[in-house]
Amino acid sequence: MIGRLNHVAIAVKELAPAAAQYRNALGAKVSEPEPLPDHGVTVVFITLDNAKIELLEPLGEASPIADFVARNPKGAIHHICYEVDDIVAARDRLHASGARVLGGGEPKIGAHGKPVLFLHPGDFSGTLIELEQA
Ligand SMILES: C[C@H](C(=O)O)C(=O)SCCNC(=O)CCNC(=O)[C@H](O)C(C)(C)COP(=O)(O)OP(=O)(O)OC[C@H]1O[C@@H](n2cnc3c(N)ncnc32)[C@H](O)[C@@H]1OP(=O)(O)O
Numbered sequence: 839m840i841g842r843l844n845h846v847a848i849a850v851k852e853l854a855p856a857a858a859q860y861r862n863a864l865g866a867k868v869s870e871p872e873p874l875p876d877h878g879v880t881v882v883f884i885t886l887d888n889a890k891i892e893l894l895e896p897l898g899e900a901s902p903i904a905d906f907v908a909r910n911p912k913g914a915i916h917h918i919c920y921e922v923d924d925i926v927a928a929r930d931r932l933h934a935s936g937a938r939v940l941g942g943g944e945p946k947i948g949a950h951g952k953p954v955l956f957l958h959p960g961d962f963s964g965t966l967i968e969l970e971q972a
């Protein structure tokens with residue numbers, strides 16, 4: 839069911855120094871910060887030839903990454919995103935398998951303008967998974 843790796847996300851307290859390291863030390867293609875209030879994050883995209891990296895900074899009072907960043911003040915890998923062809927079919931299959939689909943199972947429009955869902959890290963080897971309809 840899952841297809842390509844779309845992105846790996848890294849959560850940080852502050853985007854600017856993290857983005858500067860990727861741009862200057864690693865020579866990466868780094869976007870300007872984009873606030874996504876619906877997701878409670880501000881995001882910077884790093885474009886690689888075969889996938890993307892998302893740098894995430896908490897946005898607003900109820901950011902879903904606030905606790906994670908408090909627990910990981912130096913920053914840490916936060917989630918990985920796999921592409922699926924049909925997000926509703928993926929959601930139904932996951933429900934049937936007993937895995938917890940977050941947010942009530944209703945897809946939201948993600949950072950790339952496509953529907954996304956998140957799966958509980960407790961069901962997938964301690965890794966938060968995002969699914970994005972390709
Ligand atoms: C827009 C964009 C895009 O790409 O399109 C994005 O990515 S937005 C990316 C930001 N959006 C999201 O992350 C949305 C989905 N996330 C969530 O709903 C939440 O972050 C969550 C339910 C995964 C965790 O919420 P929380 O930290 O408040 O909850 P808890 O503190 O109760 O954590 C529950 C258990 O999960 C663990 N845990 C929490 N976050 C993570 C993580 N990122 N990776 C691995 N484990 C994690 C905790 O350590 C704890 O483990 P233990 O039980 O062992 O103590």
Ligand SMILES: [Co+2]
Binds near residue numbers: 845847892917968
């Ligand atoms: Co993401």
